[in-house]
Amino acid sequence: MDEVLVADGLTKSYGDVEALSGVSLSVAEGEVFGLIGPNGAGKTTLIRALTGTTTPDGGSASVLGSPPVDVDRQRLGLLPQDFRPAGRLTAHELVSYYAGLYDGARDPDDVLAEVGLADTGDTWYENLSGGQQRRACIALTLVNDPDVLFLDEPTTGIDPAGRRALWTLIDDLADRGTTVFLTSHSMEEVERLADRVGLLNEGQLVTVGRPDQLVAEYGGESRLVVRTAGDADLESVSLPASLTGDVTDDGLTVYGVGPRQISDAVDALDEAGVVYESLVWKQPGLEEVYLSLTGEQFEGARPAAAAAVGGEP
Ligand SMILES: Nc1ncnc2c1ncn2[C@@H]1O[C@H](COP(=O)(O)OP(=O)(O)OP(=O)(O)O)[C@@H](O)[C@H]1O
Known part of the structure; x- marks a missing residue:
């Protein structure tokens, strides 16, 4: 299978804090890779290095065969952990706005329905519940039908039924060939979704493997x-x-x-x-x-x- 994401010895420090200390991994096309680790382990920094939103101090990364900054944005989706779009736009206006940034974007109504917001499209973003806001943010990452989707703690604040619906959505995306790189503090979520899991601790990738392999080895x-x-x-x-x-x-x-x-x-x-x-x-x-x-x-x-x-x- 083709390697869609590759990190090779990535390092990144902020002052004395070593956020990434030589992280190497690869993710294949259509794979769901789950990154877990304590607060401050470096998960967001790794996503930022892989999406070209921060420049690593050392090592290299490639996405779809190119350095992250050179990848066609049309092919990437990124849901940052603390994404806050404009509050006084409705969910539908937001999705339509983001759809307008891409060639051949998906129909906003279809995307809103996919994340369970078909009936809430006319509500201002700031008036959506926390979980609905997160769903709207996920919708924004799907408008361009990305080949690679980065989701930094996607289901935080979403109720159990909504989380399960999004898990099904992520499964479907992966089945259709989308490569998904997600972080989560919910072990249930990662165990349920990820083909392989990486555990990052203090900037180092401690282990990588299939969930069942890791459970057999360390559980x-x-x-x-x-x-x-x-x-x-x-x-x-x-x-x-x-x-x-x-x-x-x-x-x-x-x-x-x-x-x-x-x-x-x-x-x-x-x-x-x-x-x-x-x-x-x-x-x-x-x-x-x-x-x-x-x-x-x-x-x-x-x-x-x-x-x-x-x-x-
Ligand atoms: N822009 C920045 N400036 C200074 N320090 C930073 C910056 N970004 C991250 N750090 C530090 O780098 C370390 C790793 O942060 P990062 O956000 O990558 O962790 P994380 O694993 O995503 O944590 P969490 O689970 O809490 O989201 C932390 O010590 C953090 O304080």
Whole structure:
């Protein structure tokens, strides 16, 4: 497959802050690439370097085979994180205005319908709700039917139904061959949309891979998180040999619990007379990958120094 986006050793500093410290990656045509990372990791700076809206200090980037500044703007769509178009234009006027900047732009009504604003086209932008405003901004990136679409936190502020509708839209765009490069703090969104994910931390690309590969490599074990009621004697729980457990502040976390071992773990709790308030079975996902690679903890993560609960001899 053709490489549509290439970053090769990109560096960018702002004073003492190294926003990008040698980032290299490539994205193929029709791929949805999800970039995740903590606040200040350099995600927006990378998008800006790839779209030619900032000049990197070192390294190089190419988009559709050309340096970013030379790419035909007709072929690019960019939704910046803090994009604020004119407030006293209606959604329809805004989309029409942006459509007028391109040759052969799409019909504004079609674009508004695609982002779920067919009935709100006559409302001033400033009177749209936050989520509707974000949808209108997404509409503006679609008027020129771009080959490459950069979306910096596209669904922030959009309600769950609207987010799902936009996920379907992004899927459809990718199916039609649009290359999508998006950032998000929603691991659910990235896991759902991205063919591959890159984790950026302190300006460095820590890992790149398919979501399932990253989860298998870094996500840790499936676990059963038990919240106990009262003073349960958790030390006396005798787990099956295949499972291990750690006592936590409010109960017990049992590790290595696949779907078929849930009942074994529950039986062990019952045999020890443990009264529990809740049992939550958790499979690792991208959130666990993110948190483990950025050095943070997550709910139910194995604590470093917890009392261990023994397995059966
Ligand atoms: N124009 C600028 N001038 C000075 N510092 C900047 C500028 N742009 C970015 N930075 C700094 O570079 C670092 C990376 O910022 P960037 O916006 O790329 O992070 P991000 O990963 O997009 O963060 P967030 O998730 O909060 O949007 C931050 O420390 C930020 O303060």
